[in-house]
Amino acid sequence: MKKNKLTTRMLLTVLALLGIVVWAFFLRIGAFPNHPASLYIDEIAMLVDAKALVTTGHDMHGNSWLQSLYPSYGDYKMPVYLWAVYLASLLFTPSAFSVRLPSLMAGFGTFVIVYALLRTLYTNKTPKHDTFRISAIGAGIATVVTLGFSPWAIQFSRTGFEAYLGQFILGLAVLVLLRSKKRFQMLVLAMGLAALATYTYFSVRYVWIPIYLVWMVSQSNFITDPKAWMRVKNNIFLGLKLGLYLLVFLILLLPLFKSALYEASMQFRLSTPSILQNHEQVVQANEYRTIAGDSLLDRVLFHRIYFTGQVLAHNLSEQLSPRFIFITGDTNLRHGTGKYGLFLFPFMLPFCLGLYVLARKRKWMLAILITWIVSAALPAAVPLTVPHALRFLNALIPFSVIISIGIYEGFTLFWNTKTHRTVKRSLVGLFGLIAVFYAAAFSCYYFSVYPKVSDDAWFRSQSELATAVSSYISPEQSLTLLGTPDKFYLWLLAYGPYSGTEFANWSTEQYQFSEMDNVSFKVSEKYVDQQHLLLPSEEYSEHFDETNSIQSRVTQEITLSNGKRFTLLTVQTTD
């Protein structure tokens, strides 16, 4: 009887765990790649590049696929994600699927990284008295529960953002670093992976270097042995040895620094409004110093560096705020739902518990994880738009590790207890119920409500318009498009009857196509008979009135999902 009870309990547990895995899997695969509904501008540009790469081996501007920066539409993309899209496009043809597939795979890969990091932390080779142990199953369950229902991870694994692949490769680099035991090959591999991650997402270099430095200190005995500071020769040798690996990393980045597009790409990135361009702090500092009397003390207390630092600290605090991480998330509807945090609210408790456990039992690992999080937050805190879920993506893995530890340790503490077992297990059950409620609410919102409110964020109307007019693009008839959204040509290139071989022949202005075969975006001085003309419906009378000798026939009325209407005309000249 008791054996039957045990078997039933085990069966129910296995079924429950299987349910969690299937649910988490569905949150990533369900309606992929058509949810979110359409590709946004960067994804569209990647699709255009993929089309060109598949047919010609060159990007849309005719540059070789092997380049350290892709011009794209003037936003200078890092190459690795595009290579992944290229590969996916070769296998599955260029489409939304091939653009988003690398992110999906990076998402599954992130599970493996978090699991492996947990196993690295809780190494089996700990002394007997060390209670810091985790089973493979425990680590797996904690990982699936944390990452599987993280709105942050789910959103970015379904969309073509380079940052997601970048954080996965960075996580791999950190994993290799932590398992390296200072072996030469492993450290070189870690540096190589970090460089690859940097070629995937720009800000990775600002995260990798601090992590490596903290790891270096953790491997030394400076803290435990104060006399270690006195051994100068040893320290110099150690510094040189470990600095050499950092040099490997920097050498691997040389192709990037030496690229002809590097300076332009930096200018583009720095053009984002940031605290570096903000001069308010200087004005404020001067004002306060004048009011205070401009003594030496006042010049120190009211220095502009203090006020600039204050703004940076404010942005950092917004980026790390519990409200952003666990309640509301990013209000930009491409980066989140705006209604659920980066992690669901119930995971705040395991996060606190995870921090506490690490502070007690693995201080150096906590130092590395905190450094990882803070150095991921810093590049995100410099621009004025904060908080930012995309720019903060490098922090996904360390957060997941800490929460997973909290889940595992909390469950172990409360479930395996000998005192007040019923009460404590009921608390675990209650926590589980709340977590399931939030996960169900998020799932319902993400698939039912979010698509309806996020159309504009995902440029859905551009996709609809491009699909509608694509059939009118032909060598025989010219098409003029007026009043279309900014950079609409990208959607035409992506969805239009172009193979990709034509792109390199067209002229561009600052990497934006100014002309395409038989397609124009300017008002014609002279219209050709049977020429197609697309314009916003409310502008129709502007171009065609009674005095005009040009007649037109309405070919199609297009109403987009955002309510905007376009009229497609066929021009009939009277003379």
Next chain:
Amino acid sequence: MKKNLTTLALFTVVILALFLRGFNLGSLISPYWEEVALGYDAYSIGQTGADHHGTPWPLVAFESFGDWKPSGYFYFAAASIKLFGLTVFSIRLPSMLAGLLIVVGMYFFSELLLLRFASRMPKTQVALIQLLSVFVTAVSSWLIMFSRAAWEVNLATAFLLWGIIFSLQFARNRKCRFLLISAVFFAVSVYTYHATRVIAPLIFLSILASTFFENIWSVFKKGVLTHIQKLPKSEVLIGCFFLLLLLPLIATLRSPEVSQRFAETSIFSRLDIITESNASIAAAGTPGARVFFHRYVLFSREVLTNALSHFSLDFLFIHGDVNKRHSTGYMGILYFLDAVFISFGIYVLVRRYKLLGAFLLIWLVIGVLPASISLATPHALRIVPMAPLVLFIVAIGMSEGYLLLKNNMKTNLFRISVISLASVYLLQVGAFWRYYTVIYPKESALEWQYGYQDVMTEVQKYVEMDKKVAVSREYGRPAMYYFFMNSIDPRQVQAQDSTEVMDQSEFITYKNIVFFDTADQVKDSDVIFASPKSKVVTDINDQRDMTQVYTLSSPTGIPLWIGYEKK
């Protein structure tokens, strides 16, 4: 010798606290309208036994502008005004003294709390924490800000703290007189500030629960009544006495005196949440949507968001409250270094003193609850009742840091470290003080209704000449400033209460003065005082039948008031 040194140190810190709270109390910053309203009604009570509307001895709340302020502060201010006259200093004095009471109270509070919930802590460390608690509270920018103006919350927090002190003392020796005193302090706190109407009874209950029900598990097993039946009669009587003290408040729970404030400031009055709920349910169209997106679920999200906003790093350590009356904006409500000490303190509480940590957590949740269900968060004012516990945690972190350095460093290095840290901390305090006394009065003058004092003196000159005067309401509550700045006899104001034009209990007319919003209200006025940006001034400039007789600018040169007289 050691005891003398401790006493000297304490005395020095209290003197420092007195200086930081008392320096130019009445003149550094101008009074804002709530202070003036408090002061004038307190003056009215002292002179006539009724508020300026004529209501005798309000017990639960004063009508004021129709915002029904809790009554406690008025009576203390009345005593202060009786002694020192109707001045800005006298209305702020109760808050200043309350601030000092908090500083002194921290000494006893920290000792009793540690003896009750952390009895294993060595006595030397307890003494260290006591000293540090007093010091940290004395120099706290958060509490200095709220001790230097007539803030009801500051007075309520002082009563709350001393209520806790006496109830902890009762828990220690079960002498009923301490329970009685604590009940009185808690009750007075309830009548002094809106939020403490919720906080004080809950904290009182939690302390009593921990005193009476040593084993929570046995309460569940045997029942609450069984435990209460075992209590001494005197303790039960004091409990009933406490309820009796709250009876006037309980009896008026549904009246505007108590409920209006909640209705005006509560997040449950937000219609956008209900709209969002309905829209999400309609958009989802699934059976579960009615549960997942129910307005109660969305309101709970808002409550959580509001609660968590009070723990944001920006609010605590970087910029503080966006309301410049509550925070300077130069730094957070706590100093930067407090972030390190708080982290340390929390770690130590969780690691070694779980019971103490649990009690503080209960206080924290209770303390942040009223602010969480209010609009406008985070709010440095509404969470002042939490300040003692936050500063206590800072003191614990400081003491642990001190001991950690002492046990792990050589003497010289230890001394250098302690002196360096102390210097940095004092530099922060000095920076705050420099900003607060030199920059803040000028930068934040508008938030404190700078200029009314001068303007109302000018207004009175024309009133005494029997001229019809019009004063703009742009800067808020000018009538109250007029009554306060000119010490108008409350009997005269009371006599006019039923005949003058009012806007939600605020005087719009008073004898030959009109406090106007629109230009048509000033047609018959001989003298007009308004903001240079107002339409009335533009009309006057166009019509050219009036002469400019007065101007006033803010300390930073922004024109604030302009006065015109008919030619």
